[in-house]
Amino acid sequence: MNVIRMLSPYLLGFIFILSVIWPMVSVEPVVQTFLYGEDGSVVDTTPYPPSSLYWLGTDREGNDLFYMLVTGAKWTMLFAFVITLLRIFLAILMGVWLKNWFVSPYGEGLLQAFTFIPQSLIAIIWMTPFLLYEVRSAPPFTMAESVFLQIMVMTAVGVPATAKMIGETVRHIHSFEFMDSARVLGGSSFHQARRHILPHLFPRLIVLSGRQLVQVLTLMLHLAIFHIFIGGTTITSGQEHDQFNVYASLTKEWAGLIGSRYGELLLEPYIVFFPVMAYSLLILLTNMTFKHLEKSSQKV
Structure with missing residues (x-):
């Protein structure tokens, strides 16, 4: 287990690099709605x-x-890493500079909404x-605008609770004797934060x-179940007269592959099984990576 941790x-880095390089060295398979035999007859369909x-098979539209x-x-x-970094960065700023606000009656009352x-x-x-x-109308936002909105919203919903936890830790650090010494010696708030608070806050x-990061990945999956995919959602008609809408992710991110195809669970399970296994592996590797980083920081 220690070796895997x-x-x-490196496994996360390999997956990311492979994902970047693969479209450059491989051509996307052409969608074939029907497979034909040597005699020209139809032998299979998507x-x-x-x-x-x-x-790994194809989905119902024939995509590999x-x-x-x-x-x-x-x-x-x-996307998950960017959201996590933004959450942590903003939470540090709020937790360090507004640590006393979080214990005020107004601050605690406001944060309860984000807790429950x-x-x-x-x-x-x-x-x-x-x-x-609507299926017959154009998407209201472009891909860039959709990504910007999603980053802003998914960052905002996670910052208050995280900032409160960091603020509680900062208040605890301020109770140490060396912080009293730093204040007596005339250290500015910025100096105290840089030289004393952040090093103790790092672990x-x-x-x-x-x-x-795991919370963001879980949130992405929850949003995908409601057909809100990273980068935007394309909506097309599955049959004549739009009886069934087909939702697809523009970026093919994994949560979108799950959220757009979970209805296949009882029809063609492999269409959902492989994205779910990939998503589970990503969360597992993420947990192991941060466990390894945590242990490494404790040894320093």
Whole structure:
């Protein structure tokens, strides 16, 4: 287990690099709605099960699952890491400079809303009017605008609770004797934060970062169930007269592959199984990576 924990950062890096390089060295398989035999007769139709032609099979539209998983990995990881870094950065600023505000009656009352109301519910309410649309109308936002909105909302819903935890830790650090010495010697607030608070806060930040990253990945999955995919959602008609809408992720990120195809669970389970296994592996490697970083920081 220790060996796997040590290798987990390298495995995450390998998955990310492979996802970046793969579209450059491989051509996306052409969608084939029907497979024909040598005599020209139709021998199979989508979705195709895993085979030597399609390693992980295809979805109902004929898209290769292996290609989508590999190319979508970078967007899944990049988006989750960016959101986590923004949450931690803003939470540090708020926790260090507004530490006393979090224990005030007004601050505690406001933060209770973010404690008891699920983050996914807040994010769904804020994003649904801007990202989902009628099948015959155009998307309200471009891909860049959708990503910007999602980053802002998913960062905002996680910052208050994280900042409160950091603020409590900062208040505890301020109770130490060396902080009294720093204040008596005339150290500015910036000096105290840089030389005394942040070094003692660093091990705690590693733990918080790991939790936040898993939390962001979970939030992405919750949003995907409601067809809110990273980078935007394309909505097309599955049949004539729009009886059934088909939702797809523009970036092919893993949460979107799960959220757009969970209805296949009882029909073609492999279409959902492989994205779920990939997503579970990502969360497992993330947990192991931050456990390794936490132990490494304790040895320093």
